[in-house]
Each structure stands twice: as C-alpha cells, then as structure tokens.
Amino acid sequence: MVVGIGAWNYPLxxxxxxxxxxxxxxxxxxxxxxxxxxxTAVKLAEVFAAAGLPDGIFQVVQGGADTGRLLTRHPQIRxxxxxxxxxxxxxxxxxxxxxxxxVTLELGGKSPLIVFGDAKLDNAVAGAxxxxxxxxxxxxxxxTRVFVHGSVRARFLELLCARTAAMRIxxxxxxxxxxxxxxxxxxxxxxxxxxxxxxxxxxRVLTGGARVTRGDLVNGFFVAPTVFDACHDDMDIVRQEIxxxxxxxxxxxxxxxxxxxxxxxxxxxxxxxxxxxxTRAHRVIAQLQAxxxxxxxxxxxxxxxxxxxVKLSGLGRENGRAAIExxxxxxxxxxxxxxxxxxx
Numbered sequence: 001m002v003v004g005i006g007a008w009n010y011p012l013x014x015x016x017x018x019x020x021x022x023x024x025x026x027x028x029x030x031x032x033x034x035x036x037x038x039x040t041a042v043k044l045a046e047v048f049a050a051a052g053l054p055d056g057i058f059q060v061v062q063g064g065a066d067t068g069r070l071l072t073r074h075p076q077i078r079x080x081x082x083x084x085x086x087x088x089x090x091x092x093x094x095x096x097x098x099x100x101x102x103v104t105l106e107l108g109g110k111s112p113l114i115v116f117g118d119a120k121l122d123n124a125v126a127g128a129x130x131x132x133x134x135x136x137x138x139x140x141x142x143x144t145r146v147f148v149h150g151s152v153r154a155r156f157l158e159l160l161c162a163r164t165a166a167m168r169i170x171x172x173x174x175x176x177x178x179x180x181x182x183x184x185x186x187x188x189x190x191x192x193x194x195x196x197x198x199x200x201x202x203x204r205v206l207t208g209g210a211r212v213t214r215g216d217l218v219n220g221f222f223v224a225p226t227v228f229d230a231c232h233d234d235m236d237i238v239r240q241e242i243x244x245x246x247x248x249x250x251x252x253x254x255x256x257x258x259x260x261x262x263x264x265x266x267x268x269x270x271x272x273x274x275x276x277x278x279t280r281a282h283r284v285i286a287q288l289q290a291x292x293x294x295x296x297x298x299x300x301x302x303x304x305x306x307x308x309x310v311k312l313s314g315l316g317r318e319n320g321r322a323a324i325e326x327x328x329x330x331x332x333x334x335x336x337x338x339x340x341x342x343x344x
Contacts, residue, residue: 002027002079002327003071005092006041008034008183009138009243010083015041017303017318018081019048019058025327027079032061032068036183068092075099079327082106083140086312093315104316104326106140106308108241109269111290112262113143113298114252117151119274123296125159127274128247131298133167133225136180137191137245141270141307143298145238147252147262157206157229157249164225165207169217181220182244188221191244195226198237203228203248233261241267255284263289269309272298291317 004018011033022029033041041060048058061067065088072080072095079102082092089105096103113131115124131143148156172180182188188211195209208226225245231238238248252258262271271290273281281295291309294300301307306317316326 001077002029002081003077004029004031005068005071005080005082005084005088006031006033006037007083007140008036009135009140011037012040012044014083015044017307017323018083019044021323022081022327023048023053023058025324027327028057028059030059030061030071030077032063032071035062035064038062069095072096072101073098077101080104081316081318081326083318089314102326104308104318105314106316106318107269107312107314108243108267109140109142109309109313110145110239110241110265110267111141111143111270111272112145112147112258112265112288113272114258114262114274114284115146115148115152115156116255116273116275116277116280117149118276119152119296120276121152121156121159124274125156125163127272127294127296127298128160129163129167131272132247133164133179133245134299136182136223137225138183138243139299140241140243140313141292141299141301143270143272144242144247145262145265146247146249147258148249150251150253153249153251157227160249161207161227164227167225169212169222169224171216179222179225179245181222183221185221187243188223191223191242191246194237194240194242194244194246195223198228198231198235198246198248201235201237202230202232203235203237204230208245233264239265255280259284259287263287266312267309268311269313270294270299 006014072092081104083106086107089107167178169179170177206227208224212222228248231248231250268289270292271288272294275281285293303319306320306322308317
C-alpha cells in the first residue's frame with residue numbers, strides 16, 4: 001500500500017502523476033488531496049472505476065494535516081509521495097523514519113531563469129512569462145529569479161513589461177482570460193505582503209503590483225502580474241517562494257557570477273537558460289543545482305521527462321522511468337543449477 005498526498009495548485013495532474021506509476025507497478029494507493037481542492041481526485045477515482053480498476057485499489061481520503069499524519073505514520077504504508085511545502089516535506093520524512101518508508105518529496109522552489117546577451121529576446125520574454133505568470137504564478141517550478149545580462153536588460157524589460165501589462169485578467173471560465181484568481185483570500189494577502197516588502201526593501205515595480213478589483217473581479221482574489229526591477233539577491237522577494245504572479249529581474253555581467261548567484265539558494269527545483277550558444281547552455285546547465293532544467297524554453301513538463309529537485313526542493317522524481325523505480329522494490333534471486341561444493 002502506498003500513499004499519495006497532493007497540492008492544491010495542480011490537483012488532478014498531481015493525482016495522475018502519482019497514481020499512474022503506482023497502479024502500473026501493482027500497488028494500491030490511498031490519495032489525500034489538498035483541503036482546498038478535494039473534488040478532482042474523487043472524479044479520478046470514478047474514471048478508474050469506469051475503466052475497470054477493482055474496488056479499493058485507488059481510494060481517496062479527505063482531511064487536513066491530522067489525516068495526512070495518520071497515513072504517513074501507519075506501519076502498513078510502505079511508500080509516501082508528497083507534493084507540498086518544505087515544512088510539510090520535513091514532517092512527512094520524519095514520520096516515515098519509524099518504519100523506514102520510502103519517500104518521494106516534490107517541494108518548493110525559487111528557480112533561476114538566465115538570459116544571456118545573445119538570446120532571442122522574444123523567446124526569452126515568452127519563457128519568462130511562462131515561468132512566472134502561468135496559472136497565476138502558483139507553480140512550484142517557476143523561474144521567478146530572472147537574471148538578464150546587462151547588455152540586453154533594457155530591451156528585455158521593455159518587451160517584458162509591454163507583454164505583461166497586456167495580459168487579460170478575468171474569469172477563468174472565460175476562454176479569453178489569461179490570468180485567473182489566486183486560490184484563496186489568505187494566499188492573496190500573502191502574495192500582496194511580499195509585493196509590499198519588495199517595495200520596502202528598494203525594488204521597483206515596473207508593472208502590476210496590486211490587487212485587481214475592477215468590475216466583478218472585486219469578488220475574487222486577483223493580483224496583477226507584477227514585474228520588479230532593481231532587485232538584489234538578499235531581498236525577500238528574491239530569496240523566498242512567493243507562489244504568485246511576481247517576477248524579480250536581476251542584472252548580471254559574467255557567466256561564473258550568474259552561476260554562483262543562481263546556486264545561492266536553499267532550493268533546487270528547476271532552472272532555465274536562454275542563449276544561442278548551445279555549448280554555453282549545456283556548460284551552464286551542468287553547473288546549476290537544479291533537478292529539472294530547460295534550454296531556450298521554460299515549464300514544459302512532458303510525462304516522459306523525470307520531474308523533481310535537489311536540496312530543499314525534494315527527493316526522488318515524478319514521471320518517466322525514474323518514477324517506476326520509486327514504486328517497485330528490487331529483489332535479487334540466485335538460482336544454483338549444480339551441486340553445492342562446500343569447503344568444509
């Protein structure tokens with residue numbers, strides 16, 4: 001029996017990412033969705049049943065942290081797969097110690113996206129938009145530390161701000177909408193608090209930077225996509241995971257310098273590099289402390305590509321062949337075909 005614990009930002013995708021390899025390897029799974037998004041996992045269970053999965057092989061358990069703790073501490077659970085915050089990951093890992101459960105942890109990030117002077121700026125801007133504002137910025141792998149070479153910084157910011165300011169904020173059920181609401185009022189206040197601290201610490205808002213309340217949007221938790229300039233590596237908005245539509249742009253001049261600054265984080269989930277020099281791209285990527293990396297793109301996660309991080313961003317991988325290994329146990333069997341020749 002294995003346990004999957006999901007996050008609220010990609011509730012159905014996370015449930016599928018965990019259930020598919022678990023079931024394919026012959027495990028039964030108990031899945032606990034996040035409290036804020038309890039319904040999609042129930043629908044997934046219905047889909048499995050309609051496809052012929054026997055009763056009880058995939059079950060959904062609702063509840064909060066106490067429910068999760070009962071699952072992670074249960075002696076008959078042999079593997080736990082969590083997507084969540086670093087603090088939750090630490091707690092789950094501690095609970096697993098007593099019975100030596102296998103653990104996969106996909107946790108937070110504060111990922112770097114590096115734009116070199118020879119990059120195609122339209123593509124780099126597009127990558128930065130995907131790496132910061134997709135799904136209202138509530139994506140763990142987002143490249144929210146955007147390092148731009150000094151030779152192209154002004155032009156990059158010009159293109160970036162024009163496209164960011166033009167993004168359509170509105171009802172997520174409207175096909176024309178590009179930016180929807182944040183998950184809750186409490187989370188919106190957290191994001192707005194980071195924006196306020198960014199201003200207090202000297203960063204400059206180039207676009208966005210406030211709650212959106214026009215028309216019916218006043219009834220939701222909308223924050224305008226925000227771009228900060230004049231950022232420094234020690235600012236809260238640069239160091240801490242915000243999990244909202246907030247981008248920090250930082251300038252760099254030297255390859256070794258930007259690698260060192262990109263790695264100066266307790267997180268190591270993802271990283272991106274934009275450059276026309278593929279030799280440099282691979283050289284830089286090889287030195288970045290991140291588990292999932294992109295060259296000249298960002299936030300593409302096909303199921304064939306293992307996904308996960310290093311340092312406080314977690315242990316193990318989702319997807320790909322690597323995920324299969326996390327839901328199986330290796331057994332070695334030696335078979336003798338002849339007589340046993342003992343020396344005594």
